């Protein structure tokens with residue numbers, strides 16, 4: 572039974588961050604997970620609704636009556652966004668507008684996740700929340716437009732800019748590296764971008780702590796931005812080397828490459844380092860070093876893989892037994 576009196580509606584609940592938010596908060600709060608499609612890995616029913624269907628969305632809000640909305644849903648494939656700008660604007664900006672309108676009408680505070688991609692990455696040193704945004708990709712522009720809409724219109728909202736996100740469920744850099752080393756012992760990885768890998772579970776845990784000890788900060792009137800990432804810094808190439816070391820694959824070599832050789836549709840910022848002092852000072856939140864989080868993630872990923880294998884084996888055995896019976 573949830574211990575808290577209000578429910579939390581999580582959009583994109585079946586996605587990478589949404590999944591860990593549901594898991595982190597479900598013991599304390601009634602969770603209303605919402606997504607476009609069911610998420611079997613969550614093993615719970617979701618409200619199936621496209622955020623662009625405003626009338627249906629409003630009906631969900633009215634019937635479930637959440638006390639807080641955590642808006643994770645977005646079109647997050649950066650290269651796809653670059654080639655499908657109209658769709659990216661709809662999913663990332665118009666959908667957010669719908670959420671803001673309904674939250675304002677019903678007096679519900681909002682938590683929104685944004686990204687380092689709102690910056691051009693040219694700054695020497697860490698980006699402050701107050702630094703001017705200058706996105707260099709369609710995805711970054713849509714997230715900035717969503718931020719701007721929230722800052723100008725939301726009655727109560729917190730925007731967390733997060734970076735280089737990875738989690739057990741969903742697509743991410745560490746999972747791509749693990750997939751590649753199942754087939755090759757030679758990797759070529761970008762070495763001219765620097766940032767902070769951030770574990771979805773750590774973001775979810777930070778939200779949980781905030782909602783238990785600093786709730787006033789989340790529910791305050793007005794809208795504000797905080798940077799929230801794991802600490803330390805690394806390039807993608809060294810991030811790959813760290814993963815290889817942790818999984819004991821010293822037979823795999825990583826060759827450095829420059830971003831321009833990658834030929835991807837969307838440019839990425841070279842510097843993704845976000846200054847974390849404001850969230851530490853005002854929210855009392857500081858996340859652990861990225862290396863500790865990645866080490867734990869790799870262990871958890873392996874546990875999830877083994878559990879899925881065991882489940883599949885048990886299912887096959889049960890089916891075999893019933894065939895014989």
Ligand SMILES: NC(=O)c1ccc[n+]([C@@H]2O[C@H](COP(=O)([O-])OP(=O)(O)OC[C@H]3O[C@@H](n4cnc5c(N)ncnc54)[C@H](OP(=O)(O)O)[C@@H]3O)[C@@H](O)[C@H]2O)c1
Pocket residue numbers: 582583584585586587588589605606607608620621622623642643644645646647648662666684685686687714733734735736737741742
């Ligand atoms: N991933 C990163 O590296 C990263 C970095 C910085 C910030 N962020 C931000 O963090 C948040 C969470 O990212 P994530 O990587 O966890 O996202 P994700 O795994 O892509 O999950 C997003 C979920 O939202 C759903 N969704 C998208 N549009 C929707 C709509 N119109 N109506 C209902 N559901 C919709 C998606 O469904 P479909 O899959 O069917 O579209 C998906 O299940 C996003 O706001 C993202 O911009 C992510």
